[in-house]
Amino acid sequence: METEFIPIDYDYFDFNEKTYLLIYGRDSKGKRVAIIDSFDPYFWVVLKPGTKAEKIKEIQKIIETFTVESSSRTTKVLGTEICDKSYLGKPRKAIKISITNYKDAHAIADKIDFDEVEVRREYDINLITKYNMDKKLVPLKWYKINGELLNNSEEFGGIDSNLDVDFCVKLESFKEIEKQEFSPKILAFDIEVEQLELGKGKILMISLYSENFKKVLTWKHCNKKQDFVECFKSEEEMLEKFVEYVKKISPDILVGYFSDGFDLPYLRARAIKNKVKLDLGLDGKNPRFARGRIPSARIAGIVHVDIFRFIETAYSQYLQSETLSLDEVASELIGEGKKDFDMSKIGKMKDSDWKEFFDYNLQDSKLTWKLAGKIWPDMLEFSRIMQEPLFEVVRNGMSKNVESYIFHNLEKFNEIGEKRPLNDEIEKRRAMGKYAGAFVLEPKPGLYEEMVMLDFTSMYASVTVSYNLSLSTKLKKKEKNALEVDLGKEGKAYFSKEKGFFPLLLSEIIELRKKYKQEYKKNPTALLKARSNAYKLLANASYGYQGFFGARYYCREAAASTAALAKKNILEAIEKFKKEKYEVVYSDTDSIAILQGKKTKDQVLKTLDNINSDLPGIMALDLEDFYKRGLFVSKRTTTSGAKKKYALISESGKVKIRGFETVRRDWCSLSREVQSKVIEMVLEDGNSDRAFDYIKKIIDKLNKRQIPQEELIIKTQLKKPISEYRAISPHVTAAKKMQDLGLPVSPGMMIEFYVSEIPGKGKKLVRDRIKLPSDPGKYDIEYYINHQILPAVENIFEIFNINLKQTAEGKNQKSLMEF
DNA sequence: TCCCTACCGTGATG
DNA sequence: GTACATCACGGTAGGGA
Numbered sequence: 001m002e003t004e005f006i007p008i009d010y011d012y013f014d015f016n017e018k019t020y021l022l023i024y025g026r027d028s029k030g031k032r033v034a035i036i037d038s039f040d041p042y043f044w045v046v047l048k049p050g051t052k053a054e055k056i057k058e059i060q061k062i063i064e065t066f067t068v069e070s071s072s073r074t075t076k077v078l079g080t081e082i083c084d085k086s087y088l089g090k091p092r093k094a095i096k097i098s099i100t101n102y103k104d105a106h107a108i109a110d111k112i113d114f115d116e117v118e119v120r121r122e123y124d125i126n127l128i129t130k131y132n133m134d135k136k137l138v139p140l141k142w143y144k145i146n147g148e149l150l151n152n153s154e155e156f157g158g159i160d161s162n163l164d165v166d167f168c169v170k171l172e173s174f175k176e177i178e179k180q181e182f183s184p185k186i187l188a189f190d191i192e193v194e195q196l197e198l199g200k201g202k203i204l205m206i207s208l209y210s211e212n213f214k215k216v217l218t219w220k221h222c223n224k225k226q227d228f229v230e231c232f233k234s235e236e237e238m239l240e241k242f243v244e245y246v247k248k249i250s251p252d253i254l255v256g257y258f259s260d261g262f263d264l265p266y267l268r269a270r271a272i273k274n275k276v277k278l279d280l281g282l283d284g285k286n287p288r289f290a291r292g293r294i295p296s297a298r299i300a301g302i303v304h305v306d307i308f309r310f311i312e313t314a315y316s317q318y319l320q321s322e323t324l325s326l327d328e329v330a331s332e333l334i335g336e337g338k339k340d341f342d343m344s345k346i347g348k349m350k351d352s353d354w355k356e357f358f359d360y361n362l363q364d365s366k367l368t369w370k371l372a373g374k375i376w377p378d379m380l381e382f383s384r385i386m387q388e389p390l391f392e393v394v395r396n397g398m399s400k401n402v403e404s405y406i407f408h409n410l411e412k413f414n415e416i417g418e419k420r421p422l423n424d425e426i427e428k429r430r431a432m433g434k435y436a437g438a439f440v441l442e443p444k445p446g447l448y449e450e451m452v453m454l455d456f457t458s459m460y461a462s463v464t465v466s467y468n469l470s471l472s473t474k475l476k477k478k479e480k481n482a483l484e485v486d487l488g489k490e491g492k493a494y495f496s497k498e499k500g501f502f503p504l505l506l507s508e509i510i511e512l513r514k515k516y517k518q519e520y521k522k523n524p525t526a527l528l529k530a531r532s533n534a535y536k537l538l539a540n541a542s543y544g545y546q547g548f549f550g551a552r553y554y555c556r557e558a559a560a561s562t563a564a565l566a567k568k569n570i571l572e573a574i575e576k577f578k579k580e581k582y583e584v585v586y587s588d589t590d591s592i593a594i595l596q597g598k599k600t601k602d603q604v605l606k607t608l609d610n611i612n613s614d615l616p617g618i619m620a621l622d623l624e625d626f627y628k629r630g631l632f633v634s635k636r637t638t639t640s641g642a643k644k645k646y647a648l649i650s651e652s653g654k655v656k657i658r659g660f661e662t663v664r665r666d667w668c669s670l671s672r673e674v675q676s677k678v679i680e681m682v683l684e685d686g687n688s689d690r691a692f693d694y695i696k697k698i699i700d701k702l703n704k705r706q707i708p709q710e711e712l713i714i715k716t717q718l719k720k721p722i723s724e725y726r727a728i729s730p731h732v733t734a735a736k737k738m739q740d741l742g743l744p745v746s747p748g749m750m751i752e753f754y755v756s757e758i759p760g761k762g763k764k765l766v767r768d769r770i771k772l773p774s775d776p777g778k779y780d781i782e783y784y785i786n787h788q789i790l791p792a793v794e795n796i797f798e799i800f801n802i803n804l805k806q807t808a809e810g811k812n813q814k815s816l817m818e819f
Numbered sequence: 820t821c822c823c824t825a826c827c828g829t830g831a832t833g
Numbered sequence: 834g835t836a837c838a839t840c841a842c843g844g845t846a847g848g849g850a
Contacts, residue, residue: 398835434837435837437839459833543837544837547836547838548837563837643840645831645832666829728846729828
């Protein structure tokens with residue numbers, strides 16, 4: 001039979017000691033399809049150069065006799081093949097060894113121990129990745145497939161009849177087709193529980209949300225006032241119905257918010273307790289949990305997406321949100337937040353409270369569902385571009401994504417994949433310590449007029465490409481025509497001029513990013529935006545990848561050289577501007593701020609062109625924008641200029657603030673707002689008069705206690721368990737207080753507190769004066785003036801020779817008047 | 820007990 | 834456990850006077 005097919009979820013099974021791929025997806029009519037494909041896993045033995053053909057044949061013969069016995073199977077070598085391959089850019093003879101069961105690839109590889117063997121490779125790649133490296137049945141792309149319709153086939157022990165799909169096909173051939181669009185059926189869910197500790201309390205309710213479907217299932221307090229509420233006699237019955245609904249809706253994607261870490265493990269725990277089968281998988285099995293920092297819950301045939309995890313790795317850098325709570329993220333991305341509900345009421349709930357609780361629960365699923373819809377193009381493109389199943393890409397970090405991209409493109413270079421570093425290797429890499437990074441120019445504090453900001457486009461990626469920096473191009477020693485990079489204290493590094501596959505792939509990524517960015521401009525679809533964005537993220541992460549201790553293609557010299565050459569180029573560009581009589585005010589990593597001075601914009605652009613014509617390879621310095629004014633301040637304690645802290649106002653009056661307390665979430669909202677207003681006024685006016693009047697008023701208000709306490713709450717994230725802190729800072733003390741009150745405290749939480757006035761002695765430390773927002777008390781006026789307001793604005797006024805501290809203490813009038 | 824500084828910890832920039 | 838280095842700053846820890 002022939003049909004159109006889109007692969008969504010990948011699994012595998014063993015039958016008669018052989019491994020088969022089981023791929024779930026849809027056809028173009030929306031029917032659920034499972035396809036079964038056979039695949040002989042293989043790995044490589046790379047031979048030392050100069051190994052004689054006869055010797056290779058001898059080795060080949062011996063390898064073909066190898067078997068590995070385990071309790072459940074015997075794995076055999078199916079066959080071997082001698083190939084001309086490339087390993088780290090060098091041509092090599094290699095033996096391809098196909099085996100019956102991939103789980104024993106490592107064991108078989110271990111047995112291959114001849115003197116002629118240089119390395120053994122690709123035995124440590126998971127089956128599905130390996131399958132797709134080879135067969136290219138890429139996730140979430142459309143194919144026309146041909147195969148045999150299975151109907152209780154004995155060939156696979158009748159596995160097809162156990163699958164909850166419309167039909168099952170034994171794959172014979174497939175071909176990619178043009179079709180792009182795919183709208184998966186998404187079902188969102190969320191649970192509410194008695195006690196947060198995993199499985200300890202009962203699940204009070206479960207909400208489900210999909211297109212034209214909204215339900216809250218509960219066994220608690222059943223009045224039928226809300227039509228979406230469905231009531232059951234017990235938690236057990238509720239769980240059974242949950243399973244039934246998921247099966248009935250039959251989603252492609254089951255989505256939750258932090259559901260890997262909370263909802264699904266909790267559901268599992270309660271299902272076990274209630275002896276309910278949580279057989280959500282299309283194979284009739286329970287979710288499978290993989291260990292990790294956060295466990296991953298996998299459901300066969302249905303992609304469980306914990307959207308929090310995807311947002312954390314791929315999306316958060318584009319968000320303004322200060323935390324990644326569902327409320328904040330949803331508010332920003334879909335303009336709708338969570339409903340209010342006071343969790344402390346659980347246990348003593350009234351009728352109306354339950355009603356509210358059901359609304360709250362449903363809203364969470366609704367938000368999650370909407371978020372999933374909004375972010376779907378990004379997830380889709382990630383999966384297609386990295387060529388890894390959706391389940392993986394939404395959980396993988398960027399280093400893993402870079403690696404996936406590399407592995408699925410190795411074939412183009414006839415390359416054999418590098419191995420994953422073992423623990424002792426990782427230890428060695430970590431012990432190497434840091435290498436020198438970016439250059440940051442110390443600015444002279446001041447308010448500048450007419451500034452120009454310039455930046456290098458994708459600087460580190462363009463350096464890597466232009467100088468050909470990678471593991472496979474690294475040379476052990478100086479060679480003729482080689483690039484020599486001066487790493488300062490660390491000595492020198494050498495790289496070949498012959499293009500390596502890593503820089504080539506990276507240049508391709510940069511090209512594709514450019515291409516889709518342009519296409520998006522002409523045709524602004526969410527899909528094109530997501531695609532161009534995915535390539536941008538890949539390009540940005542590639543530098544970090546080479547310096548990451550866990551990377552297969554780790555190359556410290558390449559990463560260090562990238563940083564060093566970036567530094568060299570930006571310093572040269574700065575010199576060129578200086579030579580043309582521009583004052584260079586600031587520079588950080590890939591950006592340069594200059595004063596336009598008496599030059600015209602055209603003259604600036606001409607200098608820019610000149611600089612560009614001398615830049616190597618694909619490196620380019622771009623005009624970012626012209627700015628009316630720019631503000632740079634000194635560091636708090638010294639007179640030297642503060643790096644990574646500045647504010648600009650564009651010609652259209654838009655203010656851009658970097659690094660100031662205003663953009664830091666661990667300052668109280670009053671200081672942040674006051675500082676941001678002061679910066680804005682100074683940038684707009686070009687003097688400090690208005691800002692000075694404003695700050696006087698604020699200090700006056702604070703002195704009169706007219707500022708509400710909520711504007712003085714300080715929020716700091718608790719990053720590890722309380723017991724692990726060596727320094728007991730205010731936020732740790734606040735967390736302890738919360739714990740003492742029986743409130744849930746866990747790493748990752750934002751801890752809120754304020755500094756109170758506590759009369760008496762022996763309260764010198766700030767931590768001895770902190771209170772939780774709910775604690776009654778008076779805020780400490782002196783503390784807030786001297787530790788939150790003045791530090792935020794003092795050095796702004798200093799630029800105008802105003803000593804704010806003296807002013808605040810009333811010792812002096814406006815110092816400006818003295819001039 | 821006071822004062823100074825190194826270090827811890829968080830959260831920014833790019 | 835899961836890309837890199839650089840930087841500012843508040844606050845505490847802890848030694849010396």
